[in-house]
Amino acid sequence: MRTIIVTGSAGLIGSETVKRFSQDGAHIVGIDNDLRAQFFGAEASTKKTRDNLIANVRGYEHHNIDIRDAPAVTELFKQHGGKIDAIVHTASQPSHDWAARDPQTDFTVNANGTLNLLEAARNFCPEAPFVFTSTNKVYGDTPNRLPLRELEKRWEIETGHEYEPGISETMSIDYTKHSLFGASKTAADLLVQEYGRYFGMPTVCFRGGCLTGPAHAGTESCTAFSLIS
Numbered sequence: 001m002r003t004i005i006v007t008g009s010a011g012l013i014g015s016e017t018v019k020r021f022s023q024d025g026a027h028i029v030g031i032d033n034d035l036r037a038q039f040f041g042a043e044a045s046t047k048k049t050r051d052n053l054i055a056n057v058r059g060y061e062h063h064n065i066d067i068r069d070a071p072a073v074t075e076l077f078k079q080h081g082g083k084i085d086a087i088v089h090t091a092s093q094p095s096h097d098w099a100a101r102d103p104q105t106d107f108t109v110n111a112n113g114t115l116n117l118l119e120a121a122r123n124f125c126p127e128a129p130f131v132f133t134s135t136n137k138v139y140g141d142t143p144n145r146l147p148l149r150e151l152e153k154r155w156e157i158e159t160g161h162e163y164e165p166g167i168s169e170t171m172s173i174d175y176t177k178h179s180l181f182g183a184s185k186t187a188a189d190l191l192v193q194e195y196g197r198y199f200g201m202p203t204v205c206f207r208g209g210c211l212t213g214p215a216h217a218g219t220e221s222c223t224a225f226s227l228i229s
């Protein structure tokens, strides 16, 4: 049976990832300590989703670990060791506004937490694909310089442009225009890329933007984040 580690497993993207792999009959090891409730208050808690996963999703095992806790993360990876087939890392502090309120927490969750997971993967399952949910915020102002043409209902990139099929990790990040949130996510994004390049691990960064779905534990500050992002 395949074992998949999902961080932020009770969150919007993490919980959908858990359900998807469960459909394939995988054993899913979820990590989520509901830090979201601490960021945005009780209304944004992902506890309900977590309880639902524990009660109803076949093959799901939950761990209330903080990804900043390197010894706990290491121990979990050690336990599952060679059985780990993939890691999907979605746990994060996800808000621009909140990052400015407490840069220390933002950076340690987004950057150091990612480093803890990469190190654990390097030590115990270096062959397992490591999928990181980065963000389009790493680009700063760069997307505004892409050649766009206006269609009836949307903007499209110019036909024949190298990014017409989609923007890959080769598009340069912008060092001149960032937010504190962009800085912590960029640090994590670069670490994930570098573990791929330097250590030869199969890592990838998905740089999404404005994602939502039925499991979104929305709150006022997150709505504002979505509108400005």
Ligand SMILES: NC(=O)c1ccc[n+]([C@@H]2O[C@H](COP(=O)([O-])OP(=O)(O)OC[C@H]3O[C@@H](n4cnc5c(N)ncnc54)[C@H](O)[C@@H]3O)[C@@H](O)[C@H]2O)c1
Binding pocket: 007, 008, 009, 010, 011, 012, 013, 014, 031, 032, 033, 034, 035, 036, 037, 046, 065, 066, 067, 068, 089, 090, 091, 092, 093, 094, 109, 113, 133, 134, 135, 136, 207, 208, 209, 210, 211, 212, 216, 217
């Ligand atoms: N939703 C979007 O619009 C969007 C856009 C671009 C990128 N992303 C990225 O995708 C990822 C997932 O986003 P989401 O919308 O699912 O977020 P979310 O807030 O719904 O889920 C994140 C989960 O991680 C948990 N968590 C946070 N810090 C933790 C820690 N230190 N230890 C353990 N668990 C922790 C939270 O409790 C929460 O359940 C994030 O990395 C985010 O930056 C999201």
